Amino acid sequence: MINFIIVAVTILVGALILIWWLYPLVRPWMEAPKHRFLAQEARIESARRKEVAGSDQKRPEV
Amino acid sequence: MSPTVTSQPESSPRVDYDLIRAHGWAAVLGLMVSALFGLTVSLKFHLPHLLSQHAWSTWGRLRYDHTQGILFAWLGNGFLAFLYHALPRLASRPVTSRRLGWAMFWVWNLAAVLPGWTLVLAGVSQPLEWAEFPLAVALVIEFALVLIVVQFVMPFVGAKLSEIYVAGWYLIGGAVFTALAYPVGNLLPHLLPGAAGAAFSGLWIHDAVGLLVTPLTLVIAYYVLPVASGRPVYSHFYSMVGFWLLFLVYPLNGTHHYLFSAIPMAAQRGAVVASIYQGLDVILVVANLLLALVGCMALVGSDLALRFVWTSVVLYLVVSIQGSLQAVMSFNRAVHFTDWVIGHSHLAMIGFASFGVMGGLAHIWERLPGVRFSRRALGWSYWLTTIGLLLMVVDLTAAGLVQAALWHSSLSWMTSVRASRGFWLFRSVDGALLLSGFGAFALSLLIGPRQPGKWRPFSQAAAERDADAVAPVALPGANWLGGVYVWTFAAGVVFFVLSFVVLGVLPARALEREMAGGPERGYTAAELRGRMIYGRDGCAYCHTQQVRSTPDDVRRFGVPSAAWETAHDFPQLWGTRRIGPDLARETTRHPADWQLVHLYNPQSVVPDSVMPPFPWLFDGSAAKPTQDAIDLVAYLRTLGQAATLQQPAPNAGPLLQLDTTPTPSSQDPMGAMNLPQVPMRSPRSGGLGEILAFDARDPGQIQVGADVFRHNCSGCHGMRGSGDTATAAALFPHALNLTAFRFSAPLLSRVLVAGIPGSAMPSWSELSAAELQGVAAYVTSLGPPDATGAPPDPALLRAGSAVFATHCATCHGSEGAGNGTMAGVLRPVPANFHELQPGVPVALQAVRQGVAGTAMPAWPNLTEAEVQAVVAYVRAFYGTPSTVAAPPASLSAMQGRP
Numbered sequence: 034m035i036n037f038i039i040v041a042v043t044i045l046v047g048a049l050i051l052i053w054w055l056y057p058l059v060r061p062w063m064e065a066p067k068h069r070f071l072a073q074e075a076r077i078e079s080a081r082r083k084e085v086a087g088s089d090q091k092r093p094e095v
Numbered sequence: 096m097s098p099t100v101t102s103q104p105e106s107s108p109r110v111d112y113d114l115i116r117a118h119g120w121a122a123v124l125g126l127m128v129s130a131l132f133g134l135t136v137s138l139k140f141h142l143p144h145l146l147s148q149h150a151w152s153t154w155g156r157l158r159y160d161h162t163q164g165i166l167f168a169w170l171g172n173g174f175l176a177f178l179y180h181a182l183p184r185l186a187s188r189p190v191t192s193r194r195l196g197w198a199m200f201w202v203w204n205l206a207a208v209l210p211g212w213t214l215v216l217a218g219v220s221q222p223l224e225w226a227e228f229p230l231a232v233a234l235v236i237e238f239a240l241v242l243i244v245v246q247f248v249m250p251f252v253g254a255k256l257s258e259i260y261v262a263g264w265y266l267i268g269g270a271v272f273t274a275l276a277y278p279v280g281n282l283l284p285h286l287l288p289g290a291a292g293a294a295f296s297g298l299w300i301h302d303a304v305g306l307l308v309t310p311l312t313l314v315i316a317y318y319v320l321p322v323a324s325g326r327p328v329y330s331h332f333y334s335m336v337g338f339w340l341l342f343l344v345y346p347l348n349g350t351h352h353y354l355f356s357a358i359p360m361a362a363q364r365g366a367v368v369a370s371i372y373q374g375l376d377v378i379l380v381v382a383n384l385l386l387a388l389v390g391c392m393a394l395v396g397s398d399l400a401l402r403f404v405w406t407s408v409v410l411y412l413v414v415s416i417q418g419s420l421q422a423v424m425s426f427n428r429a430v431h432f433t434d435w436v437i438g439h440s441h442l443a444m445i446g447f448a449s450f451g452v453m454g455g456l457a458h459i460w461e462r463l464p465g466v467r468f469s470r471r472a473l474g475w476s477y478w479l480t481t482i483g484l485l486l487m488v489v490d491l492t493a494a495g496l497v498q499a500a501l502w503h504s505s506l507s508w509m510t511s512v513r514a515s516r517g518f519w520l521f522r523s524v525d526g527a528l529l530l531s532g533f534g535a536f537a538l539s540l541l542i543g544p545r546q547p548g549k550w551r552p553f554s555q556a557a558a559e560r561d562a563d564a565v566a567p568v569a570l571p572g573a574n575w576l577g578g579v580y581v582w583t584f585a586a587g588v589v590f591f592v593l594s595f596v597v598l599g600v601l602p603a604r605a606l607e608r609e610m611a612g613g614p615e616r617g618y619t620a621a622e623l624r625g626r627m628i629y630g631r632d633g634c635a636y637c638h639t640q641q642v643r644s645t646p647d648d649v650r651r652f653g654v655p656s657a658a659w660e661t662a663h664d665f666p667q668l669w670g671t672r673r674i675g676p677d678l679a680r681e682t683t684r685h686p687a688d689w690q691l692v693h694l695y696n697p698q699s700v701v702p703d704s705v706m707p708p709f710p711w712l713f714d715g716s717a718a719k720p721t722q723d724a725i726d727l728v729a730y731l732r733t734l735g736q737a738a739t740l741q742q743p744a745p746n747a748g749p750l751l752q753l754d755t756t757p758t759p760s761s762q763d764p765m766g767a768m769n770l771p772q773v774p775m776r777s778p779r780s781g782g783l784g785e786i787l788a789f790d791a792r793d794p795g796q797i798q799v800g801a802d803v804f805r806h807n808c809s810g811c812h813g814m815r816g817s818g819d820t821a822t823a824a825a826l827f828p829h830a831l832n833l834t835a836f837r838f839s840a841p842l843l844s845r846v847l848v849a850g851i852p853g854s855a856m857p858s859w860s861e862l863s864a865a866e867l868q869g870v871a872a873y874v875t876s877l878g879p880p881d882a883t884g885a886p887p888d889p890a891l892l893r894a895g896s897a898v899f900a901t902h903c904a905t906c907h908g909s910e911g912a913g914n915g916t917m918a919g920v921l922r923p924v925p926a927n928f929h930e931l932q933p934g935v936p937v938a939l940q941a942v943r944q945g946v947a948g949t950a951m952p953a954w955p956n957l958t959e960a961e962v963q964a965v966v967a968y969v970r971a972f973y974g975t976p977s978t979v980a981a982p983p984a985s986l987s988a989m990q991g992r993p
Contacts, residue, residue: 038347039365042344042372046340049332049336050336053332063335064331066258066261067321067327069260070260070321071321073184073185073187074321077110077183078462081462084464084548
């Protein structure tokens with residue numbers, strides 16, 4: 034049973050690597066989340082900085 | 096690729112700063128308290144009497160609170176603080192509910208951590224590694240884990256799954272699988288006996304690290320590294336391969352905590368293979384993370400939060416490779432149970448997890464408006480923590496290797512304890528450094544200038560509106576590929592269930608038949624109470640109860656522990672660490688009075704022991720045990736009892752010359768699985784002859800013996816062997832005044848090797864032949880000099896003979912050889928005066944007052960002349976041959992046979 038699981042895991046991972054290798058069009062889709070995450074971070078960070086700047090104008094020294 | 100952005104009302108922040116701050120401070124408080132528990136536990140290794148007067152401050156309870164505090168109070172709160180910051184970025188949505196967040200905060204801290212700590216100190220706990228909080232608290236934690244799923248996983252359900260970044264996957268996996276795995280380690284060992292329950296304990300021990308700590312620390316790593324560097328991870332594809340390998344393989348690791356145990360070998364081998372697989376996976380994960388920093392490594396020097404997280408990632412690689420190495424059976428055989436493993440766990444929980452959380456908290460604290468934050472204190476914290484940790488890990492790793500070498504040798508157990516003392520002292524120094532590093536970290540979040548910005552209350556509704564305004568850009572083909580993620584996640588759950596079946600259910604079923612043949616008699620009520628005390632006070636965290644199927648274990652402790660022996664053990668108490676010796680074969684090793692004295696003050700009978708005393712189990716002295724102490728000793732007397740009764744009578748010649756040489760490991764790749772039949776105790780292989788060869792006039796041997804005596808015997812017999820210690824008085828029979836007797840060489844040899852059944856005198860067969868020769872020489876040198884005066888008056892001897900025949904021969908035999916008709920049923924056996932000569936004062940006292948703790952009564956009706964006569968007669972036997980052989984029963988009793 035344990036051998037079956039280990040072999041199954043190996044096959045699954047092998048299949049993933051095979052897909053990545055055989056279908057280059059899939060690669061941008063697979064890599065997209067890392068770019069989207071940074072964009073989302075930049076959006077929220079930008080909003081936070083605006084908040085900070087706005088509040089600092091009202092109260093420069095805390 | 097960028098989402099459409101709409102502005103949010105300026106009055107509301109995107110994340111809930113209040114919850115971040117609350118969990119952050121709770122985490123820091125938890126870290127300080129847990130580290131203080133840890134440092135106290137470490138100090139007790141060289142100051143065992145520190146805080147030893149009260150049950151709540153005993154070593155075991157503080158140890159439980161140390162690890163549970165690190166897991167739940169520190170890391171748990173730290174993870175939650177970070178998730179409140181990260182989730183809006185990862186899921187593009189706010190958490191499910193602010194109100195739920197506050198409910199979770201109070202449940203986690205006031206209904207789980209605080210009651211857990213308090214109850215453990217009060218003696219309500221579970222002796223299960225990483226599951227020490229009592230079951231009621233475990234239920235609260237499980238409830239909180241489900242709430243965490245609702246709070247942090249549900250927002251992803253509303254988001255587009257095909258857009259989830261790898262940190263989000265780790266968040267989902269960690270939350271869901273921990274909620275599934277936590278009951279496995281907490282509940283099942285109470286329902287399944289012994290070895291079967293241990294299979295599930297092993298699963299949770301590893302899942303606590305693999306499915307809770309590791310994924311959530313990796314959330315921080317995958318978050319902070321790209322954000323701090325402004326560059327994405329090297330490959331999201333690699334990161335997803337790493338993610339799935341971790342969740343598919345990690346649950347299969349658990350049984351590697353019980354290699355060479357009674358758990359079926361198939362499960363053990365599977366765990367070893369999975370552990371190696373895991374190491375390979377971590378190489379991929381870490382390489383992918385660190386490649387993101389190529390070209391901008393200078394940031395690690397300037398950004399303190401990033402520096403913490405970078406260190407965490409590097410140490411993740413180190414600790415994982417170390418973990419894989421430990422799981423290899425040939426290596427595991429040597430280092431398992433040693434301080435090597437403790438070094439490994441500190442590297443994992445501090446080097447990897449705590450550094451990650453410290454970096455994560457620092458990262459978000461820098462972005463919280465209005466809080467105080469000191470970069471200087473954080474810099475100090477980094478260096479103090481790093482130096483403290485590295486010194487500790489090097490120290491414990493070296494200690495582990497020394498212990499492994501000594502356990503592999505024929506040297507006594509206490510030799511390894513004495514050799515470890517320096518390492519343990521150094522560990523406390525390292526611990527103090529670590530604590531100061533943690534203190535500096537706490538200060539960094541409390542002092543320093545305030546961060547810019549104004550504190551504004553979080554609005555759930557506003558955050559929801561903001562999230563709805565963000566429309567992810569769809570990718571070609573993403574519709575059907577999005578489904579792949581869902582199916583893959585389902586496959587992950589299936590694999591988790593499979594691991595549960597393979598490493599837990601199947602081994603338990605395989606053990607069912609064997610355990611059904613276990614001892615019919617379960618524990619008595621008193622023994623069960625004793626077992627509860629054993630678990631409550633952490634005995635299982637220093638003493639294992641599993642003799643592994645390895646040559647070293649068998650030689651030192653006896654036959655390997657079998658699953659059927661544990662058929663009545665709910666939960667199992669196998670343990671995973673040996674500071675003291677294994678207790679699986681303790682049943683006849685020490686008598687009850689020795690156990691009581693040892694519990695009251697361990698150093699009184701084992702001078703170099705680091706075991707803490709348990710004075711609250713007594714009413715002021717070792718001679719006044721409470722019912723708890725009596726119950727605990729009753730339980731200790733059961734350990735190995737069933738196996739002893741099942742052991743066939745040895746018939747291979749003199750017991751002390753049995754060959755216990757195990758199958759050479761070179762002939763058995765699985766490490767001596769085909770073990771020879773060995774007795775419950777592994778006797779010396781060299782026999783008595785080598786000890787008999789001692790020379791009582793050799794100053795070298797006497798010097799060696801004096802040193803061994805001081806370390807091993809002086810607790811009971813006193814430094815000068817005069818038996819005038821408080822410990823001697825508490826034992827029945829009292830420890831002998833060695834200066835008042837002369838012993839023959841064969842008697843000394845037999846007693847040293849086999850002990851004296853019915854007394855507190857244990858076997859010292861674990862000492863080397865040279866050490867035993869030395870002790871024999873030293874003890875002989877303590878006794879009275881050979882008689883040089885005139886021989887006794889024949890008339891006196893005739894009178895003594897008459898008294899002896901009337902009153903003493905029934906026990907001592909007609910010729911004083913200790914073989915009277917009653918001798919076979921008496922423990923300790925009556926003295927053989929051909930081998931033992933009492934001095935006149937001690938002999939007179941014995942006749943007049945009897946010998947407490949033996950069958951020797953007082954003889955008040957004898958006249959003074961009769962007493963003098965019988966004493967002279969008895970003393971005259973010494974050194975003369977006995978014409979009547981000693982009965983086999985008494986001999987076997989001396990040798991410790993059942």
